[in-house]
Amino acid sequence: QVQLQQSGAELMKPGASVKISCKATGYTFSSYWIEWVKQRPGHGLEWIGEILPGSGSTNYNEKFKGKATFTADTSSNTAYMQLSSLTSEDSAVYYCARATGAWFAYWGQGTLVTVSA
Amino acid sequence: DIKMTQSPSSMYASLGERVTITCKASQDIKSYLSWYQQKPWKSPKTLIYYATSLADGVPSRFSGSGSGQDYSLTISSLESDDTATYYCLQHGESPPTFGAGTKLELK
Numbered sequence: 001q002v003q004l005q006q007s008g009a010e011l012m013k014p015g016a017s018v019k020i021s022c023k024a025t026g027y028t029f030s031s032y033w034i035e036w037v038k039q040r041p042g043h044g045l046e047w048i049g050e051i052l053p054g055s056g057s058t059n060y061n062e063k064f065k066g067k068a069t070f071t072a073d074t075s076s077n078t079a080y081m082q083l084s085s086l087t088s089e090d091s092a093v094y095y096c097a098r099a100t101g102a103w104f105a106y107w108g109q110g111t112l113v114t115v116s117a
Numbered sequence: 118d119i120k121m122t123q124s125p126s127s128m129y130a131s132l133g134e135r136v137t138i139t140c141k142a143s144q145d146i147k148s149y150l151s152w153y154q155q156k157p158w159k160s161p162k163t164l165i166y167y168a169t170s171l172a173d174g175v176p177s178r179f180s181g182s183g184s185g186q187d188y189s190l191t192i193s194s195l196e197s198d199d200t201a202t203y204y205c206l207q208h209g210e211s212p213p214t215f216g217a218g219t220k221l222e223l224k
Contacts, residue, residue, distance in 0.1 A: 095160055102149045102166070102167070107162070
């Protein structure tokens with residue numbers, strides 16, 4: 001069955017960078033878009049962007065350009081999102097999800113990123 | 118960006134009650150609308166895609182309807198396990214955008 005396993009919680013200092021991983025199993029990793037979503041209390045869900053692992057094609061929400069960078073390693077079936085120049089506004093739970101058509105069919109368990117001095 | 122106006126933001130309902138949550142898009146999204154259920158400290162779970170299609174394993178008491186700009190999620194007979202926050206997502210135009218959520222609690 002399709003599973004997305006994300007890396008564990010991170011505690012980061014302001015100004016640092018963090019790289020979150022999302023390991024996929026149960027399907028052909030290269031063929032489906034991996035979506036990244038941010039969730040903060042009081043701010044709902046926000047789409048950060050997506051990557052198609054087979055080609056490396058990416059699409060970013062304008063709001064997150066320069067903040068998020070997506071990569072994917074097809075040898076390990078793992079997608080990554082790096083967040084740079086962290087501030088308190090980046091403290092959130094980040095989800096990866098596998099798209100099927102125009103919906104997010106499968107979700108990872110989420111990775112909590114806390115930015116604090 | 119397309120704005121998704123979801124209502125109500127919160128609601129109380131009784132066991133067995135019929136519950137309807139709505140999402141209105143700021144423009145026609147051509148049924149590229151999905152619904153998700155999220156329980157506390159859990160990731161979202163897909164309920165409905167393409168406005169009306171039930172995702173695998175989702176109980177038949179959940180249904181979706183709508184077209185154009187207006188969509189709704191209906192729970193035909195509320196069960197205790199349905200207490201959660203529900204979100205709509207449009208993917209008719211990039212960037213995909215979510216509704217603000219509806220928190221559903223038992224009365």
